[in-house]
Amino acid sequence: MRAYELMVIVDGDVDDPGVKAVNARVVELVEADGGKVVTTDHWGRRRYAYPINHKLEGIYVVFEIATPASNLNELDRFLRLADDVVRHKVIRLPEAEAEKRGLLGEPASATD
Amino acid sequence: MAAKPKRSTKPRDAARRGGKKKVSVLVSERVEYVDWKDVNLLRRFVSDRAKIRARRVSGNDTQQQREIAKAIKNAREMALLPYTSRVTTQRGRPSRDGDDRPRRPRRDESSEFEALDGDGADTAAEESTDEAVTEAAE
Numbered sequence: 001m002r003a004y005e006l007m008v009i010v011d012g013d014v015d016d017p018g019v020k021a022v023n024a025r026v027v028e029l030v031e032a033d034g035g036k037v038v039t040t041d042h043w044g045r046r047r048y049a050y051p052i053n054h055k056l057e058g059i060y061v062v063f064e065i066a067t068p069a070s071n072l073n074e075l076d077r078f079l080r081l082a083d084d085v086v087r088h089k090v091i092r093l094p095e096a097e098a099e100k101r102g103l104l105g106e107p108a109s110a111t112d
Numbered sequence: 113m114a115a116k117p118k119r120s121t122k123p124r125d126a127a128r129r130g131g132k133k134k135v136s137v138l139v140s141e142r143v144e145y146v147d148w149k150d151v152n153l154l155r156r157f158v159s160d161r162a163k164i165r166a167r168r169v170s171g172n173d174t175q176q177q178r179e180i181a182k183a184i185k186n187a188r189e190m191a192l193l194p195y196t197s198r199v200t201t202q203r204g205r206p207s208r209d210g211d212d213r214p215r216r217p218r219r220d221e222s223s224e225f226e227a228l229d230g231d232g233a234d235t236a237a238e239e240s241t242d243e244a245v246t247e248a249a250e
Contacts, residue, residue, distance in 0.1 A: 007149070007190055048191035058191070062149065089190055097145045 001035070003066050003098030008079065009052075009087040010059040012045065018084055019059055025082075026063060029075045035067025038103050058086050064093075066103050134171035138180075146179040148186035154193060158184065162197040 008026065010019050027037050043060035052058065072090060079088040098104055137156055138146070147153070157165050157172075157180050164184055167177045187193040 009190060049194040050191060052191055087190055
């Protein structure tokens, strides 16, 4: 199990149910092989620092995730193919930071 | 640039000589993890042209600078920070970067250097009087 941070930018034209669908799929993929989404932070609409696809804003969602690395390929593949997702980024959190945020529970580290 | 205090436009070696070592924002605010999502923090490490500030300007050590650079690049990919930002300059040829230190001092700044020399003389004078005082004490 490792701690990751995932940021997803959903196209600004997508409506609320569309965003929820993306979130649900992310959760599903993370939980596929024993991972879990610890927190979901919905930033909401945010103006881009520069236009992307001639659009000026997008919907940002940030997840904190604890998962085995085996889940990441599928997750990444989905995010890359999904038309509603403009950009996404998975960052591996350093152990110290993950611990501070309490992302890795004690039982998880025992099975590691 | 014009709004900045004059002191920041003096040549680098003069700024260093006798001065204190520059302390990074990371140290003064006790940042232990440079979060690439923290736009307000990262903004302080880029120029108004959105270029990453050099180490000698930001006061970062090697590790800090690397972390900051990585974080800024991540933030740029996610459109949290701009890659470039145009700065409109009205007169003369535009400087290479909108930063606060011109490579060569322009002629109209020469008066400032005289003032600086004056400063140096002042401190020297102070030192000598200090010495005189200690001598007198002995």
